[in-house]
Amino acid sequence: MKQKTATQLIISLLVGAIGVITWDTGVLAQQKIAKLNFQQKQELYNLITQGRKYLEQGDLTSALRLYQKASQIDQDNARIFSGIGYVYASNGDYTASAEAYQKAIQLDPQNPIFYGALGYSLAQAGQDDRAIDAYIQAVTLQPKSAEYHLALGVLLLRNGYYEQVQQQYNKVVEITGSNIVAYDMMATALYQQGDVEGAIKIMQEATEKFPDNTDLRVKLATAYFQQGNATEGLKNLESLPPTILSDVNVVLKMGMLYEQNEDWDLALKAYQRASALDSESVIAQGSIARILEATDNEMMAIVAYRRFVELAPQNPYGYHRLGLLLKERGRLAEGNEMLTKALNLYEARGNSQAIREIKPLL
DSSP, rough: OOHHHHHHHHHHHHHHHGGGOOOOHHHHHHHHHHHHHHHHHHHHHHHHHHHHHHHTOOHHHHHHHHHHHHHOOTTHHHHHHHHHHHHHHTTOOOHHHHHHHHHHHOOTOOOOOHHHHHHHHHHTTOOOOHHHHHHHHHHHOOOOHHHHHHHHHHHHTTTHHHHHHHHHHHHHHHHSSHHHHHHHHHHHHHHHHHHHHHHHHHHHHHHHHHHOOOOHHHHHHHHHHHHOOOOHHHHHHHOGGGGGGGGGHHHHHHHHHHHHHTHHEEEEEHHHHHHOOOTTTTHHHHHHHHHHHTTHHHHHHHHHHHHHHHHHHTTTTHHHHHHHHHTTTTTTHHHHHHHHHHHHHHHHOHHHHHHHHHHHGG
């Protein structure tokens, strides 16, 4: 979840990077262009203009080709290389994107946008330590940027640097007064350190400032359940507006919380509602089957697991549970057939523990 939040956050930083492919936003760029003759300037302008059009049309290959050609004409213009980095990132080639942004930084080492974009590309490439360094440079150059502090905080959180997460949280609150992502980040840091009470306090403050954010309410309920305060957890869930109960993801979260609290009836109803909202939801169907089995409703569990294997034919779990239930009811041939399918899938995945469990049953 946090990784997804980080991605959504840092993408917003990168999107603005396309704006740096301009000729009038920095003295450096003007100085470099001044070295070109009129014909080169005109060709450069045409390449960049057409490249932008390709980019707007989603033709990344053509845009990249023109930007690379532009970089050959003006090898000292940081904004061209930042444009190349943006195109590479848009195409999912984050290693090449990082290289392009590093070139831009070499030419313009005081531009925080380049460091922010470099941090994004490095994070997406799985190089978190280098990404953190890049964002540190970004906030050093632009200390009032809440976005860069948030991006840095999310990366620090992902790598367990909790004290530094607190520092970034304080910076964001100082800059913005309140920020929903900052609250989420700080609460998660406290939660992961086992400070559930501290996480609840942060989430309570967040829900007071952002009362219409249902995701915060669900997370607050989760923290209450983790604390063992089921009453407050359920209270937060049940206070959600009716329209939110049409969101399958919210309903699934509710089901998981009810299940965690061993409230089987409410958990089953939540999962059934989620399945009604999305009949193809593997999570909802598997959860229905699991609850039915846990409450000894074997016949209905068998029906639910059959639907589960229809939705997820490559998932051995459904065949495994279905096979066991069928054998318990004396349907040995059917049960062995399901267990054999599960065994084959487990073997393909190299799940030695599951293989050892099933083989004696056949």
